[in-house]
Amino acid sequence: MGKKVTSTDIAKAAGVSQSTVSMVLNKKYNVSFSKETIDKVEKAARELGYETPKRKTRKGTKKEKLLVVFCSNLTNPYYVMLLQGIELRAKEQGFGLFVCNTQRDLKMEERYLKMMWELRPLGIIYTCNPSHCFMGLVKELAGKIPVAVINNQNEKMDVDAVELDNSKLGRIMAEHLLELGHRKVAYIAPPLTARQKQRSKRVEGFLRAYEKAGFKDHVIIKAAKEEIDLDVAHIDSEYKIGYDLTRELLLEERDITAIVGLNDMIAFGILDALHEAKLRVPADISVMGCDNTLFARMHKVDLTTIEHFVIFKGRDACDIIMKKIASHNTPYSEIEPVSTYHVEYEPKLIVRGTTGYAKEPGKRVKKNKN
Numbered sequence: 411m412g413k414k415v416t417s418t419d420i421a422k423a424a425g426v427s428q429s430t431v432s433m434v435l436n437k438k439y440n441v442s443f444s445k446e447t448i449d450k451v452e453k454a455a456r457e458l459g460y461e462t463p464k465r466k467t468r469k470g471t472k473k474e475k476l477l478v479v480f481c482s483n484l485t486n487p488y489y490v491m492l493l494q495g496i497e498l499r500a501k502e503q504g505f506g507l508f509v510c511n512t513q514r515d516l517k518m519e520e521r522y523l524k525m526m527w528e529l530r531p532l533g534i535i536y537t538c539n540p541s542h543c544f545m546g547l548v549k550e551l552a553g554k555i556p557v558a559v560i561n562n563q564n565e566k567m568d569v570d571a572v573e574l575d576n577s578k579l580g581r582i583m584a585e586h587l588l589e590l591g592h593r594k595v596a597y598i599a600p601p602l603t604a605r606q607k608q609r610s611k612r613v614e615g616f617l618r619a620y621e622k623a624g625f626k627d628h629v630i631i632k633a634a635k636e637e638i639d640l641d642v643a644h645i646d647s648e649y650k651i652g653y654d655l656t657r658e659l660l661l662e663e664r665d666i667t668a669i670v671g672l673n674d675m676i677a678f679g680i681l682d683a684l685h686e687a688k689l690r691v692p693a694d695i696s697v698m699g700c701d702n703t704l705f706a707r708m709h710k711v712d713l714t715t716i717e718h719f720v721i722f723k724g725r726d727a728c729d730i731i732m733k734k735i736a737s738h739n740t741p742y743s744e745i746e747p748v749s750t751y752h753v754e755y756e757p758k759l760i761v762r763g764t765t766g767y768a769k770e771p772g773k774r775v776k777k778n779k780n
Contacts, residue, residue, distance in 0.1 A: 415460045423454040435460075475505045477731060478531040480522065482514045482538045486648060486675055487703040488720055492537045492560060495724020503732055505532070514605075516541055523547050531555065533731030537724075541605060556734035558727040558751070561608075570730045572723045573754040576608045579716050580615025582759050583670055583698055586714070588623050591768035592668040592696060595620075596630040598655045598680060599672040600648060603636055612672060612700070630666065632659060652679025660687050667695060667768040674699035674706045677713055681764070692766035702760055712763035719755040726753045 417435070421428045426447060434451040477500055483489050493509065500507055508531065510522040519541055526534065536559040540548045549568060551557055558570045587595055602610045613631060620626045632655045638647070652671050656679065659669070669684075671677030677699030684691055691697050699706060699715040706713040730751045 415458045424450040476531045480536045491720040492724040495721035499728035558730040570751045576611035577615030580612040581619045584616045584619030594628045595668040599633045601636045602633045648675035649679040652676035656683035674703045696765040714765040718757040
């Protein structure tokens with residue numbers, strides 16, 4: 411029997427310190443090493459035939475029942491509501507949650523995904539579509555660990571999903587404004603990039619409805635610059651998009667009668683910019699949002715929006731994971747059953763005080779300063 415390979419042997423072969431070997435092999439992510447150093451250590455370990463020592467577990471200790479949630483943004487109430495739904499159901503079943511806030515950063519998402527093999531949670535929930543470049547890795551994980559995605563229905567995915575047809579949300583918003591006589595309208599959105607297809611689908615649904623009515627050329631799309639998605643999201647990031655782009659829109663003096671925010675947070679920014687400009691809502695300009703977040707329901711805001719049952723989606727994603735775990739743990743036959751779950755809720759228009767009949771062009775009146 412050959413001599414057991416130690417971290418000292420690997421350190422000599424790689425030309426690094428023993429502590430560096432220990433941290434690299436144990437994947438201590440709180441310490442930053444260059445890719446070259448990591449590759450050298452891992453290569454030396456492989457060539458020497460190093461085996462990671464198995465950790466001893468105390469008799470009688472129970473492994474923590476852990477679910478991992480991937481979230482791209484923790485500043486938007488939409489994601490907070492999803493997490494609330496997931497947490498409520500997970501707590502009922504005795505599960506703990508580990509939240510991976512990727513901040514829409516590809517490197518961060520990849521880093522968390524690679525951690526899953528070490529962490530070995532009992533299930534993984536994505537609160538948005540995984541980035542396309544990591545779909546292979548997500549499917550590979552789904553072969554070993556139950557994975558559920560709260561995704562845009564238009565994306566073809568082979569994993570369990572709680573689906574949302576974003577184009578339908580856009581269509582419902584457009585139909586409401588068309589019924590009220592709004593012909594010249596603006597749509598304010600975050601960056602409409604290839605990575606954020608769900609945003610584009612919502613805008614496309616809106617545009618198709620206006621095109622069908624013969625007014626597509628009357629819709630102004632104002633989207634934030636792509637660089638905004640590269641910054642770490644702040645609590646007011648989407649609010650500022652609504653506020654800043656509405657101010658730009660008003661300076662351009664376009665005779666619009668309604669402004670739509672891609673979500674409620676953007677709509678709140680729109681409302682404040684209109685209030686600052688002494689324009690009455692909905693007497694001068696109507697405003698709509700989407701998601702029916704808590705603040706939208708407050709009396710002083712009273713925002714017309716779309717309800718698509720966000721908390722329920724979080725709960726259902728958690729239920730899918732629980733069903734997968736149960737089917738895996740319950741012997742049925744020699745063959746383990748394979749099933750794919752797809753759940754979808756029908757969105758509902760919530761009409762409140764920020765939308766009304768369109769004003770005739772030129773009839774807009776500004777508020778008195780008092």
